[in-house]
Amino acid sequence: MxxxxxxxxxxxxxxxxxxxxxxxxxxxxxxxxxxxxxxxxxxxxxxxxxxxxxxxxxxxxxxxxxxxxxxxxxxxxxxxxxANLYPKNDDLIAAQIDQFIDILTDITTLISSTQVENRDTDFLKSINRKLFILNKAMNKNNDFVVKDYFSIADIAIWSFMCWLTGGNIASVPKDIAKNYDYILRLCKKIDNKDIIQKWVNKTFPKKYSRNFY
Ligand SMILES: N[C@@H](CCC(=O)N[C@@H](CS)C(=O)NCC(=O)O)C(=O)O
CATH class of the missing domain: 3.40.30.10 (Glutaredoxin)
Known part of the structure; x- marks a missing residue:
């Protein structure tokens, strides 16, 4: 291919x-x-x-x-x-993964559809509301967002949060994730994977900070 x-x-x-x-x-x-x-x-x-x-x-x-x-x-x-990060024969796991990709799309659209000059406290409230809901929907007992299945949803949440906490979005503070335990736990776990570290070292711009710690 x-x-x-x-x-x-x-x-x-x-x-x-x-x-x-x-x-x-x-x-x-x-x-x-x-x-x-x-x-x-x-x-x-x-x-x-x-x-x-x-x-x-x-x-x-x-x-x-x-x-x-x-x-x-x-x-x-x-x-x-x-990459075996999405199932070929398990529609139920697949649908659970999809829902996390879709909520990230919703939050991304919420941010990108708001003009920088219109970002007031309501804007930040609506982002926090979405993060609160995402955090609540995450699995408390298992390693990854969908049971013990390491998937594209985990990588998507980690990568989305890299962007959200990177200090490059007008009106979004770097510590926006501080109150969301499950999101932070997942991001740290993904961030510490060898393969992710390799990718970050190979491709990320030097000044691209991530604020999960
Ligand atoms: N629904 C598309 C949206 C992709 C999207 O909005 N991409 C941005 C760049 S991050 C873009 O191409 N924006 C220009 C446009 O929508 O005309 C997807 O899920 O990939």
Whole structure:
């Protein structure tokens, strides 16, 4: 299989879940990172400068041989299966994993759809409400969010929280996770995995801080 993951040169969860799945599964892939200038053209025309079709004019996109796949969830599930981070034959586990990917999408949309100048205390309250709900929905007794199944949902939550606590989102304080025990516990666990450390050392920008501790 010839695989190319297309996104920006930034460790955002929408792409990281799939990049890490491919890395963890030892699947060779091209980690194609485009500039914001090229992305402006993609938004307009739906093609990369090299002619690759970007069907919904959005990123991430995955190219597998001659087939292009769009949408974070679809791409994550495909790559997750290659890494045994998503089940091939267990619909119930799969659905439980999906629900966590989907709530991260909801929170991401909540943030990205709010203009920086409109981020007041209600904005922060609504983010905290979502984190409170996510924390409450997490499994208290098991190692990972879905029972003992290490999955793309764990990597997605960790990566999402890297972004959320990184100090780069206007009006979101770095210590926003401090009251959410289960989220923090999971993030520390994922952060301490050798494979994650390897990936972080290999690809993360030096100044990209994570605040789980
Ligand atoms: N529903 C898409 C949303 C992806 C998305 O919003 N990507 C952003 C970059 S992080 C984007 O392409 N924004 C431009 C646009 O939506 O036109 C997914 O789940 O992948």
């Amino acid at each position: 010839n695989i190319t993951l297309i996104y920006f040169d930034f460790p955002f969860w929408r792409a990281e879940v799939s990049r890490i799945s491919l890395f963890l599964s030892n699947t060779e892939f091209e980690d194609k990172r485009i500039t914001s200038e090229e992305f402006q053209r993609v938004q307009e025309n739906g093609v990369l400068d090299d002619g690759t079709l970007i069907p919904f004019h959005q990123l991430p996109c995955l190219k597998v041989n001659d087939t292009i796949i769009a949408q974070t969830g679809a791409i994550s599930r495909f790559c997750g299966k290659l």
